[in-house]
Amino acid sequence: DMxxxxxxxxxxxxxxxxxxxxxxxxxxxxxxxxxxxGQHAHSEIVGQLPEGNWITRxxxxxxxxxxxxxxxxxxxxxxxxxxxxxxxxxxxxxxxEMLLDGRMKYSSIFNYPTLNWADxxxxxxxxxxxxxxxxxxxxxxxxxxxSRAMIRICKEExxxxxxxxxxxxxxxxGTVAQKKMAQDALNRLWYPSLMMFGPSDKxxxxxxxxxxxxxxxxxxxxxxxxxxxxxxxQIEYLDLDLPDExxxxxxxxxxxxxxxxxxxxxxxxxxxxxxxxxxxxxxxNKAWDDGAWVRDGLMANARKKAAAKMA
Ligand code: 3HC
Numbered sequence: 180d181m182x183x184x185x186x187x188x189x190x191x192x193x194x195x196x197x198x199x200x201x202x203x204x205x206x207x208x209x210x211x212x213x214x215x216x217g218q219h220a221h222s223e224i225v226g227q228l229p230e231g232n233w234i235t236r237x238x239x240x241x242x243x244x245x246x247x248x249x250x251x252x253x254x255x256x257x258x259x260x261x262x263x264x265x266x267x268x269x270x271x272x273x274x275x276e277m278l279l280d281g282r283m284k285y286s287s288i289f290n291y292p293t294l295n296w297a298d299x300x301x302x303x304x305x306x307x308x309x310x311x312x313x314x315x316x317x318x319x320x321x322x323x324x325x326s327r328a329m330i331r332i333c334k335e336e337x338x339x340x341x342x343x344x345x346x347x348x349x350x351x352x353g354t355v356a357q358k359k360m361a362q363d364a365l366n367r368l369w370y371p372s373l374m375m376f377g378p379s380d381k382x383x384x385x386x387x388x389x390x391x392x393x394x395x396x397x398x399x400x401x402x403x404x405x406x407x408x409x410x411x412x413q414i415e416y417l418d419l420d421l422p423d424e425x426x427x428x429x430x431x432x433x434x435x436x437x438x439x440x441x442x443x444x445x446x447x448x449x450x451x452x453x454x455x456x457x458x459x460x461x462x463x464n465k466a467w468d469d470g471a472w473v474r475d476g477l478m479a480n481a482r483k484k485a486a487a488k489m490a
Contacts, residue, residue: 184203185205187203188202188203188204188205188208189391192321192391192392192393195319195321195393197321197322197323197326198321198322198323199323199324200266200267200323200324207388208392208394209267209268211385211388211389211392211394212264212267212322212325212394213264213267213269213274214283215389215394216260216263216264216267216325217260217261217264217269217274217277217278217283218283218284218285218286219260220256220257220260220261220264220274221257221274221278221283221284221285222285222286222288222289223253223254223256223257223260224253224254224257224285224463225278225285225286225289225459225463226253226285226286226288226289226306227250227253227254228289228459228462229289229291229292229293229298229302229455230246230249230250230253230293230299230302231250232293233246233293233296233299234246234247234250236296237296237299238296242346245342246299249303249338249339249342252335252338252339255335256332256335256336259328259331259332260325260328260332261274262324262328263322263324263325263327263328266324275467278460278463279460279463279464279467281451281460284449285459286375287371287374287375287445287448287449287453288306288309288371288372288374288375289455289459290448290453290454290455290456290459291367291368291371291453291454291455292454292455294367295360295364296346296350296360297347297350297357297360297361297363297364298364298367298368299343299346300343300344300345300346300347300349300350300361300364301343301347301361301364301365301367301368302343302368303339303340303341303342303343303344303346303347304340304343304344304346304347304413305343305365305368305369305372305410306343306368306372306375307336307339307340307343308340308343308344308372308406308409308410309372309373309375309376309406310336310375311333311336311337311339311340312376312402312405312406312409313375313376313402314329314332314333314336315333316396316397316402317329317395317396318330318333319393319396320393320394320395320396321392321393321394322394344413347361347364347365347417348417351417351418351419352417358419361417361419362419362420365414365419365422366422369422369423370422370440370441370444372406373403373406373407373437373440374440374444374445374448376399376400376402376403376406377399378399378442378445378446379399379400379439379442380398380399380400382442383398383399386398386399404434404435407426407434407435407437408434408435411426411435423437423438424438425437425438426438
């Protein structure tokens with residue numbers, strides 16, 4: 180049973196009217212957005228780590244400049260999303276603390292390592308490709324500040340995907356050894372990329388309500404299928420082997436069939452047991468602790484200025 184307020188809210192959602200920060204909203208709508216947007220922001224920030232690791236080792240000056248720009252973009256995406264989340268009544272510091280002590284998550288994908296330069300190409304191609312597949316529909320999400328942040332983010336994200344494809348293409352068309360590295364990166368990052376879309380629909384606890392509220396526009400499996408359908412022809416164009424023997428065109432469905440990821444691995448990774456979970460959180464905690472003197476200095480300066488104004 181809905182109250183009049185809830186009915187009015189749902190009518191707005193159904194009519195595609197954006198919800199703005201000062202509008203009434205159900206508590207669970209607010210909480211779901213804080214979780215999803217916070218998790219999304221943390222993913223952007225933690226996502227800098229596997230790529231930042233390769234800035235000093237990029238093979239050419241041009242690749243280095245591109246990677247540097249991309250990693251800086253991710254920081255910007257995190258900031259847009261933290262700012263958008265703050266309109267829901269949570270502070271960026273609170274969100275950060277929840278990440279640092281493990282109360283909030285970030286995307287499972289960033290718990291996998293980037294072992295070599297081919298992985299950086301594959302991250303751009305597959306990880307940013309999966310990210311943008313999920314983010315394009317989120318431009319139409321019902322919460323105004325989130326949807327507007329997504330519009331900017333998607334513009335940059337499509338550049339990230341293209342630079343990744345370009346980097347991996349260079350390797351796939353390179354020497355035998357380079358092509359082998361590209362294949363190996365594809366094989367290792369394929370399933371972690373498919374997992375980014377979240378658990379299968381039957382295990383997705385939030386999808387039904389989030390879709391009724393248009394926080395989410397598509398189910399996890401819908402977007403995963405779209406990603407497979409988009410990526411298989413790219414793999415073939417690169418003349419690489421398919422990373423899953425189960426991939427076959429299904430003319431009846433009009434989609435590629437594929438083998439599902441190992442879901443127990445996924446749930447294990449989001450519980451904190453992936454190959455890099457400990458390292459990633461340690462790096463974020465260290466950055467937070469190392470920055471304490473900057474925050475203290477800014478606060479001291481603000482207090483001094485405020486006192487001078489009063490005098
Ligand atoms: N990694 C970590 N946790 C995940 C996850 C993933 N890939 N997919 C799902 N989960 C978690 C959910 O948070 C939820 O946790 P909870 O039970 O503790 O609340 C649980 O698994 C169940 O999943 P649901 O399908 O019910 O969860 P959602 O409805 O939230 O759907 C989602 C998951 C599709 C990822 C959705 O949250 C979403 O669209 N989020 C916004 C996009 C986002 O976060 N993208 C980050 C990608 S990386 C990135 O953008 C950086 C880029 O620049 C490279």
